[in-house]
Amino acid sequence: MQEDLFKRLVSHCKEYGFIYPSSEVYDGLNGVYDYGPMGVELKNNIKEYWWRSMVQMHENITGIDSAIFMHPLIWKASGHVDAFNDPLVDNKDSKKRYRADVLVEGEIDKMIAKADKEVDKAAKRFGETFDEKLYRETNPRVLEYTQKAEATEKRLANALKNNDMADLKALIEELEIADPDTGSRNWTEVRQFNLMFSTQMSNIGGDDGKLYLRPETAQGIFVNFSNVQKTTRQKIPFGIAQIGKAFRNEIVARQFIFRMREFEQMEMQFFVRPGTEMEWYNTWKARRMAWHRAVTPAEKLRFKDHDNLAHYANAAVDVQFEFPFGFKELEGIHSRTDFDLGSHSQLSGKKMQYFDPELNEHYTPYVVETSVGCDRMVLSVLSNALVEETVPDAQGEDSSRTVLRVHPALAPVKCAVLPLLKNKDELVEKAREVYDKLKFHFICQYDEKDAVGRRYRRQDAIGTPYCVTIDFETLENNTVTIRERDSMEQVRVPITEVAKIVGDKTDMRKLLEMLA
RNA sequence: GCGGUGGUAACUCAGUUGGUAGAGUGUCAGCCUUCCAAGCUGAAUGUCGCGAGUUCGAAUCUCGUCCGCCGCUCCA
DSSP states (O other): OHHHHHHHHHHHHHHTTSEEETTGGGTOOTTOEEEOHHHHHHHHHHHHHHHIIIIITOTTEEEOOOOSBOOHHHHHHTTHHHHTEEEEEEBTTTOOEEEHHHHHHHHHHHHHHHHHHHHHHHHHHHGGGOOHHHHHHHOHHHHHHHHHHHHHHHHHHHHHHTTOHHHHHHHHHHTTOOOTTTOOOOBOOOEEEEOSOEEEOTTSOGGGGEEEBOSOSHHHHHTTHHHHHHHHTOOSSEEEEEEEEEEOOOSSOOTGGGSOSEEEEEEEEEEEOTTOHHHHHHHHHHHHHHHHHTTSOGGGEEEEEOSSOOTTOSEEEEEEEEETTEEEEEEEEEEEETHHHHHHHHHHOOOOOEEETTTTEEEOOEEEEEEEEHHHHHHHHHHHHEEEEEEEOTTSOEEEEEEEOOOTTTOSOOEEEEESOSSOHHHHHHHHHHHHHHTTTSOEEEOOSSOHHHHHHHHHHHTOOEEEEEOHHHHHHSEEEEEETTTOOEEEEEHHHHHHHHHHHHOHHHHHHTTO
16 A cells, blocks of 8 residues: 555656656666656755745854865764774675674673673672672683683774774684574675765875765865854854755665665754753754644654764754655754864864853854755655545546645646637637746746646646636636636636735745744 | 566556567647546557577577665664
């Protein structure tokens, strides 16, 4: 059922020009998609909704557009060079894949557990006279375990530091580590998976010329913190917003545009006084949920706290949407502490602090981040909107229609202009006139092909909220009918009012006002 | 990467024991039509994923290869 909906959605997206598989004529490129004529409009509207809700609606939030190429040290400071490199190993028998370092760490834990067990046993034996410290330092068996654990830890750290995959493999073999599930010791070579794409800036020679395509837009904001603060004279708390492409070499890209290798983020980093970050974290949680609820039913949205916090965060929550394949992350809200600014400050040697006149002191601001996946937002809007319903046809019989119930402010085309009949020149001519007026206000489509009912259905399929029909009465008194997508109801209005009526209903302002 | 599964028109799919491709929808042109898809007439569109083999003959059989989907590993 749900899977059917998802398949229908994917083909609908292609059929009506929303989303095409990338490089299709060359058999496609896994995990990459192109936006078509309807898709780009929808996506731009989503971006505009976000941008205006951040930058236009908050005097203390400004936007930037930083470059995708950044100095390679940025990714060192951010922790991505380390955190994005996972050494993976496959078990040939069980076909399971593990992180090699996690396997070794598990083995180290076992060694420590063994030592602890020896200590426990001795403690029971000696009773109250037991000196744990002395025992740990002198008992040969405990010593053997702890020393082995320490040595292994050291070797693991070295191997990771030097990217020595061969030694990692050797370590797994020497420790006789078995697959936790099956007990098999039949391992493949350990391979490094780099989740960042790299490229070459050719006029810098050798390895130093290696650059990464940014895996998140946030760092472009952090490294511009001082520039923005000084040039805009913002006082803390204030935020910097950015929309842009990011790139991650996912091991598997799946679920249509949900997880792509090239994707777009809408991120806002909010800089606050240390100690106030949880307050702001909760404020932004609420604001962001309100933003989502303005376009998505509340029951399809929920918060999901992170079980494991990232290296930079002291609190993290996801906004999840119920996709056809289950509740999945749409947006992340993180309290990033002063990790990023502190780290860049340390590595670059440049101060990234703020002088707080109220406190009369310098500090490194804390950061609360909101980060939405733009493409995921497109997917959520589409999967929430696509409906197949039964409506009466001209004879009052049941007929089905496919309709995209997207919010009018997000709809790719706002208005279709239709002459009732195309073989009547007066109607066609008048319709052209109306179209030529409306096109200055919003995106319109003119269509005269086929019966008008069929044209309505065509517009329904791409989510056009309003259809204006020019009929014989129009020729008499300059009025037209406006047909609304969801209710299919029509009202007759003077031509001179169409731009205002449709404009009001499709204006982004409607959405923004819901956030107040 | 492994396992499962699939690749035929823009979309959804059919194609029987091997005889060089069809349907519905959609698209285009024309007719009809005074407001909600499926009225009439006509038309265009396929290297049947790609390559090799078997065969007189391959969408169909064999092998290889590429790509997609689902699951596992990963997801800061």
